[in-house]
Amino acid sequence: MRTLKRELILVNIVTTGAAVLVSLALMFSVELRTGKESLAQDMTIKADIIGNQCTAALAFSAPWDAEEILTALRADGQIVYAAVYDRNGSLFAAYRRREGPADIPRRAPEKGRTFGSDHLDLTRPIVLDREQVGTISIRVGLERLREALLKYMTVSAAVLVVALLAAWTVLSRLQRTVTAPVTDLVRLMEGVTRDKDFSRRAERSGPEELASLSTSFNEMLTAIQSRDRDLERSLTELQEAYGKLKDLDRLKSDFISTVSHEFRTPVTSIKAFVGILSMKPNLTEERKKRILATINDESDRLTRLINDLLDLSRIESGVIQWRDQDMDMNEVVRAVISEILPLAQNKDISIEERTWEGLPLILADSDRLKQVVVNLMSNAIKFTPAGGLITVETFRRDSPAGVAVSITDTGSGILAEDLNRIFEKFHRTRSALTNAVEGTGIGLTICRSIVEHYGGSIWATSEHEKGSIFTFFLPQVRPPAIPESPGSQG
Amino acid sequence: MHGLCALALVIAEGNVAVTAAGQEAPGEYDVKAAFVYNFIKFVTWPSGEEPAEGAMQLCILGDLPDAAPFDDIDGQEIMGKRLHIVHLREPLEARNCQALFLSSSLSRRLPDTLELLRGRPVLTIGDTNGYAQRGVMINMYLENKRVRFEINAESAGLAGLRISTKLLSLAGTVYGTERTGK
Numbered sequence: 001m002r003t004l005k006r007e008l009i010l011v012n013i014v015t016t017g018a019a020v021l022v023s024l025a026l027m028f029s030v031e032l033r034t035g036k037e038s039l040a041q042d043m044t045i046k047a048d049i050i051g052n053q054c055t056a057a058l059a060f061s062a063p064w065d066a067e068e069i070l071t072a073l074r075a076d077g078q079i080v081y082a083a084v085y086d087r088n089g090s091l092f093a094a095y096r097r098r099e100g101p102a103d104i105p106r107r108a109p110e111k112g113r114t115f116g117s118d119h120l121d122l123t124r125p126i127v128l129d130r131e132q133v134g135t136i137s138i139r140v141g142l143e144r145l146r147e148a149l150l151k152y153m154t155v156s157a158a159v160l161v162v163a164l165l166a167a168w169t170v171l172s173r174l175q176r177t178v179t180a181p182v183t184d185l186v187r188l189m190e191g192v193t194r195d196k197d198f199s200r201r202a203e204r205s206g207p208e209e210l211a212s213l214s215t216s217f218n219e220m221l222t223a224i225q226s227r228d229r230d231l232e233r234s235l236t237e238l239q240e241a242y243g244k245l246k247d248l249d250r251l252k253s254d255f256i257s258t259v260s261h262e263f264r265t266p267v268t269s270i271k272a273f274v275g276i277l278s279m280k281p282n283l284t285e286e287r288k289k290r291i292l293a294t295i296n297d298e299s300d301r302l303t304r305l306i307n308d309l310l311d312l313s314r315i316e317s318g319v320i321q322w323r324d325q326d327m328d329m330n331e332v333v334r335a336v337i338s339e340i341l342p343l344a345q346n347k348d349i350s351i352e353e354r355t356w357e358g359l360p361l362i363l364a365d366s367d368r369l370k371q372v373v374v375n376l377m378s379n380a381i382k383f384t385p386a387g388g389l390i391t392v393e394t395f396r397r398d399s400p401a402g403v404a405v406s407i408t409d410t411g412s413g414i415l416a417e418d419l420n421r422i423f424e425k426f427h428r429t430r431s432a433l434t435n436a437v438e439g440t441g442i443g444l445t446i447c448r449s450i451v452e453h454y455g456g457s458i459w460a461t462s463e464h465e466k467g468s469i470f471t472f473f474l475p476q477v478r479p480p481a482i483p484e485s486p487g488s489q490g
Numbered sequence: 491m492h493g494l495c496a497l498a499l500v501i502a503e504g505n506v507a508v509t510a511a512g513q514e515a516p517g518e519y520d521v522k523a524a525f526v527y528n529f530i531k532f533v534t535w536p537s538g539e540e541p542a543e544g545a546m547q548l549c550i551l552g553d554l555p556d557a558a559p560f561d562d563i564d565g566q567e568i569m570g571k572r573l574h575i576v577h578l579r580e581p582l583e584a585r586n587c588q589a590l591f592l593s594s595s596l597s598r599r600l601p602d603t604l605e606l607l608r609g610r611p612v613l614t615i616g617d618t619n620g621y622a623q624r625g626v627m628i629n630m631y632l633e634n635k636r637v638r639f640e641i642n643a644e645s646a647g648l649a650g651l652r653i654s655t656k657l658l659s660l661a662g663t664v665y666g667t668e669r670t671g672k
Contacts, residue, residue, distance in 0.1 A: 059532075
């Protein structure tokens with residue numbers, strides 16, 4: 001398997017081997033040159049010394065003496081032969097190695113040196129008193145040089161092997177600085193892929209490239225993590241929206257069943273009374289009158305219900321016509337009180353009016369605001385037992401400037417848990433349901449829609465079994481930020 | 491230069507064999523003159539004793555059977571100096587020579603002459619039997635018709651002259667050192 005570690009070691013060993021080989025080859029060639037050069041120099045010196053020794057022999061024509069001198073060369077086993085020639089170039093004296101079968105030239109060779117395949121030929125002049133009196137020629141065997149070079153090569157091979165071993169040993173340890181971070185990173189990546197755990201982080205270590213690889217990998221993990229978080233948040237939001245939609249759907253179903261129920265009750269009673277009238281023709285006039293009055297009441301109730309529904313849908317869809325003009329809230333309140341007073345008196349409920357004189361005029365549709373006050377007062381009458389008191393107050397408010405209206409009853413009150421939801425569409429308090437009090441559950445929603453259309457607000461406070469206070473506030477100047485009461489849409 | 495070439499020829503050929511008969515062959519004194527000329531090359535004079543003119547005076551005292559070969563080498567260059575052959579009448583004149591050839595005719599006056607030269611760095615050369623034993627530094631003789639020479643190293647040493655071992659090794663006999671006899 002081609003691992004990073006192996007590749008690293010291989011590359012290094014090849015590099016080291018090549019470097020060592022090249023340097024050894026260079027050193028070998030240098031060694032060969034210097035070996036030859038120093039041999040030639042040694043032999044030149046030797047030849048010159050011997051030649052100088054022979055000057056007297058040459059001067060006095062004593063070849064026996066020259067031969068005796070040449071015999072001294074026996075000490076150097078490398079010398080194959082040595083020959084001295086007289087000034088005319090004729091062989092004068094010679095020495096040859098015992099085993100040397102070499103032929104000695106009869107005439108003096110050219111001066112200089114020549115390297116043969118296995119020998120060095122060296123010819124030097126013999127000078128006496130600045131005058132060449134003869135020539136000396138030496139042939140040197142290269143066996144010793146070869147031996148030295150062979151030894152050198154053996155040592156070189158040993159050096160190569162040792163260098164490679166050393167490189168391998170050192171690299172086996174040093175490669176960890178490179179491979180360990182890579183291995184760690186690979187392990188981390190495998191772990192992340194396997195466990196899908198994107199919270200892990202790579203340790204920044206090793207050479208620059210690996211460190212930046214770790215950094216990039218960490219950044220990638222961070223990106224994945226934040227994407228995961230975004231996804232999770234989106235999912236939560238979707239689930240919330242889905243939950244709201246489901247709630248809304250449930251509310252709509254509730255509404256439909258409520259509305260159906262509300263429709264059926266008056267229709268059933270109308271149908272029943274109509275049946276009585278048609279089946280029992282001989283009823284007393286008074287009885288007939290009462291039945292007809294009831295039928296009328298039920299029809300009114302149906303009409304009111306239908307009107308409320310139409311109003312709400314018109315407000316919410318924005319098709320309603322607002323006939324805004326300067327109006328006095330006190331007038332609206334008084335008109336409603338006079339309109340609703342008979343109803344209150346029927347239930348033996350008294351109405352107290354506390355109007356604030358000098359209220360500022362408000363630019364609004366007085367019919368719609370009347371509707372708000374009627375709804376609130378109808379509710380108050382509905383939930384206030386006989387003998388109760390309903391107080392209607394108007395205030396002037398300064399900050400922000402506007403008009404507030406509050407309707408206080410002495411009714412059963414509203415449970416704290418219901419207070420926040422009574423303005424929601426289709427919501428009816430539990431007590432309202434159990435007491436089967438008439439109502440559509442959308443009266444307060446219509447109130448809120450109208451008030452919010454004018455940039456105002458509506459709220460309720462209540463104390464159980466002591467009564468409720470419904471207050472709405474209308475600003476003198478409609479704030480521009482709230483155009484079409486979006487709160488009622490949601 | 492002609493003389494030198496002739497000498498070279500003499501030395502190179504015939505192993506210095508001297509034949510009395512042959513007219514063309516080099517004569518005995520041709521070889522002897524060449525030997526003398528070569529002796530000078532293997533002798534070192536004490537420093538400070540060279541003549542200022544840079545000349546090497548080879549003086550000849552007494553009569554020679556054949557002086558022509560010596561006159562032939564007159565004017566040659568040797569050891570960086572000009573060689574002058576000077577024929578002397580009186581031994582007294584020899585004090586300023588570097589080398590002095592003493593002929594056989596001087597045999598009787600030899601002790602006086604050598605006494606005159608005592609302490610002087612003059613290389614004395616002869617070709618008479620017994621001269622070496624009597625104090626002449628280099629003495630030539632014939633052996634098997636070949637010119638050979640013997641050396642009195644003691645005399646040379648006393649005169650402050652150094653004779654090369656190369657020359658000593660060629661000498662038939664060397665007197666005045668441990669190495670005596672042949």
